[in-house]
Amino acid sequence: MEGLGLGTKSTRHEIVQKLYDRGYVGGRSVRPTESGRAVVEALQVYAPRITRPETTAELEGRLDDIAGGTATPEDVIAESRRHLHQALAELEEHREAIARWIRESVEWDRDFGPCERCGGRMRARKSRQGTRFLGCSNYPQCRNSRAIPREGVIVRVKAAEASLSGYGGS
Numbered sequence: 451m452e453g454l455g456l457g458t459k460s461t462r463h464e465i466v467q468k469l470y471d472r473g474y475v476g477g478r479s480v481r482p483t484e485s486g487r488a489v490v491e492a493l494q495v496y497a498p499r500i501t502r503p504e505t506t507a508e509l510e511g512r513l514d515d516i517a518g519g520t521a522t523p524e525d526v527i528a529e530s531r532r533h534l535h536q537a538l539a540e541l542e543e544h545r546e547a548i549a550r551w552i553r554e555s556v557e558w559d560r561d562f563g564p565c566e567r568c569g570g571r572m573r574a575r576k577s578r579q580g581t582r583f584l585g586c587s588n589y590p591q592c593r594n595s596r597a598i599p600r601e602g603v604i605v606r607v608k609a610a611e612a613s614l615s616g617y618g619g620s
């Protein structure tokens with residue numbers, strides 16, 4: 451964020467915390483989750499204006515212009531209002547497609563491949579005790595389940611990458 455000139459020292463931790471709270475990132479080294487990635491991808495396609503770091507940086511630059519006396523607050527407010535209206539119109543226009551994109555990605559986030567017993571899908575679930583496990587989508591007909599670690603983020607590795615990095619089979 452600092453490299454892109456986004457936020458200030460006092461707002462950055464708040465922004466990162468929000469990403470954690472909404473489940474868009476996880477883990478200690480801040481990895482995007484599948485749903486976090488989906489939100490960004492959907493917005494890049496359907497409302498590119500608001501995902502460009504330059505948009506935020508530009509606005510912050512205009513705030514500096516106000517401080518430096520080369521722009522009036524009224525000018526800058528009118529500009530950003532116009533930009534926000536355009537972004538909102540883009541979002542509204544593609545509301546359905548964006549929702550579908552994110553919904554499918556969240557499903558994919560919870561999907562851990564086929565159940566080897568019945569051909570259902572293994573899904574990440576939470577037990578009543580709060581522990582995470584993989585359970586079959588055909589529960590209760592199929593009671594196949596697997597334990598997964600209590601802490602950390604599960605990172606899906608593509609088969610090709612897995613064999614390249616020495617994990618998993620070929």
Ligand SMILES: [Zn+2]
Nearest residue numbers: 565568586592
């Ligand atoms: Zn099953």
